[in-house]
Amino acid sequence: MALSGGAADRGSHSMDKSITLPPDEIFRNLENAKRFAIDIVAKVRSFDHSAKETDGDPLYEISVQEEITARLHFIKFENAYIETCLDFIKDHLVNTETKVIKATVDKEDEMTCLIKGCNFVLKNIPHEAFVYAKHADSEFRFQNTHPDIFPYLLINIGSGVSIVKVEAEDKFERIGGSSIGGGTFWGLGALLTKTKRFDELLQLASKGQHTNVDMLVKDIYGGAYGSLGLTGDLIASSFGKSATTDKEFSKEDMAKSLLHMISNDIGQLACLYAKLHNLTRVYFGGFFIRGHPVTMHTITYSINFFTKGEVQALFLRHEGYLGAIGAFLKGAEEDNPNQYSWEENYAGSSGLMSASPELNPVQRARSGTFDMLEMDRLDRQLVNLPLLQDPTSYIPDTVDLTEDALAREYWLYCFEDALDGVVKRAIASQKDQPEAVERAEKFRQKYRHKVQTLRHQPFAYGSLTVRSLLDTREHCLNEFNFPDPYSKIKQKENDMALKYYLKFGFEQAKQQLQERPWLVDAYNQWIERLKLSSVLTGNSGPALNDVTNSELQILTERIAAMDPVIHAALKEDRLALVQNGSSSPCLDLSRLDKVLATVVRERGTDLVIIEGMGRAIHTNYYAMLSCESLKLAVIKNSWLAERLGGKIFSVVFKYEVPSKAQGQH
């Protein structure tokens, strides 16, 4: 069961947005639920500096204010808690005007909701889909979301199986189905093993040997059946051995055989429908799948077997929420939710595999019962940078930490090690608020728990990257109302920089740099082609000490007042300032503000400069653009510098010119 509602109204009652288990506290959180939540955000506002320059005044004013934002908050819990939940709804939520609770869905709409939800997560959550490989180094291989998610096949394995072809946002068809599904595993399993719980049946299955129950090809032919291309280990007949043998079969073996039987069958049906309809993207969902490694493995195995690798079985991280998300979207159609972009909130979402019976069984008993997903609605629609050479193959992140164990170990350690500093920074940023210490402590606990979870389940939020670690930290800071811990430092430093703007010359600045040649050095080529007409883009929201677009606006104005070159450029519109839609120290070029994309296209941009470790090293280092590009950074981390073959504070100046053929792509 899933409930969709808004996030907590933390502005009025409490600054604590954390959702703490167990159930009574979960439901307490619902009390504040409404579709539109109020967040605490930090804003900057310029003073009027036109009259005279006042030395003592700060450059701009920082205000913390409440802002209405849209957040979807989904909680998934076992039916055992349904009464607790309903009681709570009755006592607290009924007749509350502004709150929207969608707990049931009209029967005609169930499939529609499922598809709407599926489209939503595929469009809005990067690394939503993954390939499962039990025995590979990384158990989960996350797929970059294709810009056009259609057409695809959805195999929903609930009690039975529905096979649905989805061709467009509102165009889908149930092209097939089967009565042999999760209910069959559960029902037959219960009859055979007297075990009534689905998860227990799966656990039995994970311990069993199907070969004790199934008749294999080699049991019939003594080996492979070569002329037909059948290997000896292939199951010739599920439960075939129990037809003629009188012996007792173990519960584990029978459960395993049943699991194989059902998974193989669904796998074959899926392949046949995919082939018949010429579809290569096949997603599996429903309670039979829902993150269970055993079923994902058997389904994957079956798909590989039947398609000889031509089709991959894809699973969804948020598969369990599709129906609820779809129900919300359907209910909120007057708000036209599809016109916005959304983002998974790592602080409010419990992540993949928290319910896995195999991993962290202790944790399972707690958080497996309640899974959560929070989706933030962004103010603006995010789209691809039009200059990406091949949007379908673009991967923002340079290193996938789920695949690189060494790098993962380092970065997790690094982020945990830096936590004290971040906590101190957060407290220092809100000195006037005494309870900030308590909130900062909660932030520490939450983020440390996230890092520890990621150590054991690196795939919990899709591909683990430096970017996702940074974003998770930002989300957790926001969760405890530290929207911009660096705001005052930035304010002070910007102020200082402005003051020294005229004194501190460009040549002087250059001398501070490492002596050339740099670690990567294409400076000369770059100088060759410089020309003017620029779009300067900053983050839409705060992240670390990175400049935001609002700050940039104020700063540029002030510089223009001092510097005739900048003044002329602004006036003649040769210099434009546009926000990028991001609130991360990193940059995902497939999720940029639509306005920025329009400006880039209209101005015929022929050079992209990406600056900073987060944007040019951790992300986009390998991004291929269809125009020239510069990726600039100083490596401020000795481990990373060493890994790249340099030393700390090495300079990266990467200049790339696309080949002609690729440029026309």
Place this chain on the structure above:
Amino acid sequence: MALSGGAADRGSHSMDKSITLPPDEIFRNLENAKRFAIDIVAKVRSFDHSAKETDGDPLYEISVQEEITARLHFIKFENAYIETCLDFIKDHLVNTETKVIKATVDKEDEMTCLIKGCNFVLKNIPHEAFVYAKHADSEFRFQNTHPDIFPYLLINIGSGVSIVKVEAEDKFERIGGSSIGGGTFWGLGALLTKTKRFDELLQLASKGQHTNVDMLVKDIYGGAYGSLGLTGDLIASSFGKSATTDKEFSKEDMAKSLLHMISNDIGQLACLYAKLHNLTRVYFGGFFIRGHPVTMHTITYSINFFTKGEVQALFLRHEGYLGAIGAFLKGAEEDNPNQYSWEENYAGSSGLMSASPELNPVQRARSGTFDMLEMDRLDRQLVNLPLLQDPTSYIPDTVDLTEDALAREYWLYCFEDALDGVVKRAIASQKDQPEAVERAEKFRQKYRHKVQTLRHQPFAYGSLTVRSLLDTREHCLNEFNFPDPYSKIKQKENDMALKYYLKFGFEQAKQQLQERPWLVDAYNQWIERLKLSSVLTGNSGPALNDVTNSELQILTERIAAMDPVIHAALKEDRLALVQNGSSSPCLDLSRLDKVLATVVRERGTDLVIIEGMGRAIHTNYYAMLSCESLKLAVIKNSWLAERLGGKIFSVVFKYEVPSKAQGQH
């Protein structure tokens, strides 16, 4: 298990070819088994009449002689009797030079044998394939064999399921399969019901209510799921109710649910593979099917459901023999068995559904255990008459007695009623052999038993027709060595006719006919177009008192000696005598002697005259030819005459001219 061997060598030891149950007698029959059997046949031989006409001498001589013919004899029995069988083989058959026993097949050849056998029965046994319709007037709808049997899909449901695409005699591919097959029904069924016997499980299933165990669409949604096109009664989840309910489920209900689950699954797979490979002919076989009405019904239902009627599930009457037939054909490849045509021997074959657990359960205990199939190899290859307008839609028989209950009742009565006369005739034909009485009595019992079986199981040998009743009688007569009971009568009558040939004029003969207009009268049109150059064709073997080709040869020669018109025609080859390949009082124009077909093609035949009730009324009355045709008969049966709207001895003179468009077909 199936054994293939030759028929009994009845010439030397006994005139009794009947196989009597129980087992000890079955196996006794094996003693005489070899691939080539010796049959008693009746032959005619002309005397030398060239010198002078001797009034007292008969026209020709009749001799009964032994002739080596090829016959396949398959016995199917339960494994319980395997030792009896093997003992017998050891004691009687081993080291007997001329005998061939194929009891096992190399594993690599199993599928090859199956396909060879399938091709064989499809090509050689008319009405081999049928559609099953449990609730229709006629449970079985037999399919006319398409002249080109390829390509087709064979779904073999043994322990598991093999899905094989067959494109030519030696070209097939296993394109799919499933581990959910008969072994799964048996194995899971045994675990759920503690019933170890497959047939008992099927009987349980036939009494159960799957809706008690399965979760239906309406159990979930309260009714149909209209928007997805799912009816309320559709199974949403097999065994879905046992997942959450604590109640006990009956063995019958569980077995039924299991049967539905497996049948539906196979049905869907079959449909998908048929669609993917663009195949419309889908045959089902294997021990899961093997004539069981319950499984044929569920498979048919499933195919209809999944293809919305586009593909029909076809079953084979001799499905259980495919492997054994294939093994024989493989072993006999030096004899090139595919160059011959073969014919099911109705006397030696036990027919469909003798093993049905639902029908005649008493009989089942006896003959269900032992099923038999005898196939006679014909001397000549049979092909379509080249003048058939559309060989694919040609149906030899005018009335299908499996569909026409009234006609069936009449004809079964009629044939039973005539039995005394036939027995008398048989005895009279072998007055010199005292044991003929005993043999004739055995013939009576056998044929009466066949008729009685057909009364309850009209579909036992495919479509029941007057032709098949006549052929069965001929086969039974042959079985007890009455190869031509009318030979002496024919001899006498021919003799008489020849003597009166010159005295009894044509005009005189015409006066014996019913006064015109006849029941069907196109005599005038016919006279208009008469011209000469004829092929006269008679039966290859004896049937009732019909003239055989051998007799015709002698008669024509004798007439030519008297009649200059005939003499000239023979001499100038304007009159040719060619046998038709048939030994039936009826005529199947799709199984004619290849030589006749060649002569017809070479001479550019533009008129076909079919004469006699058996050939022009019971069969071919509606046959559409691409040239002009005459169908002539005197209705010698008052019931039939009345049915056609006439009286006994009514004349039928049907003259048909094909329409231009059809003629070019």
